[in-house]
């Protein structure tokens with residue numbers, strides 16, 4: 063899974079370098095990655111009613127390898143998505159658009175699960191990698207929401223959840239406005 067992440071990161075970095083030469087700007091602000099902790103893998107398998115086995119991890123957990131791509135603008139997300147879905151290197155296994163359809167919590171990001179071929183001495187291994195594409199603002203919201211929901215010293219109340227949903231709506235508005243400013247579109251564009 064570490065190698066699968068390396069493959070994806072390298073492809074994204076190459077793409078970002080090429081696009082920065084072509085367009086004089088980078089669509090990718092930052093790339094983060096992680097291999098899911100064993101305890102989280104075990105919890106996820108149990109939650110879904112599967113026995114904890116290597117085969118079940120391989121068959122049912124598609125986000126053991128995770129790559130988070132932080133973009134400057136909303137359009138950058140969909141531009142990268144179109145490049146990734148057309149790429150001959152990876153096959154898209156699943157796509158979930160939590161930007162068009164945010165989660166109940168207010169979470170927004172575009173998730174792509176891609177199949178990454180890894181060439182090893184015994185042949186080619188195919189591993190899934192979850193790519194989360196989001197703007198800087200969406201990343202800020204997701205990081206703080208996660209922190210507040212799971213790591214806060216006090217209980218997370220329904221009122222906290224409701225306020226976070228409002229923050230998510232505000233952030234979505236800011237993302238759209240930033241995109242419009244970047245493209246020189248006035249407020250009349252959405253009228």
Ligand code: 0O2
Pocket residue numbers: 098125128158165167168169173203204205207208
């Ligand atoms: P981590 O620490 O990022 O690995 P599931 O709902 O987990 O059974 P699925 O399809 O994997 O099934 O879930 P989903 O919701 O499509 O995507 C899971 C990942 O998206 C999460 O991974 C988070 O990274 C992110 N995510 C989804 N919903 C929220 C949310 O409400 N708030 C925040 N901050 N992040 C969210 P993990 O495994 O939960 O955590």
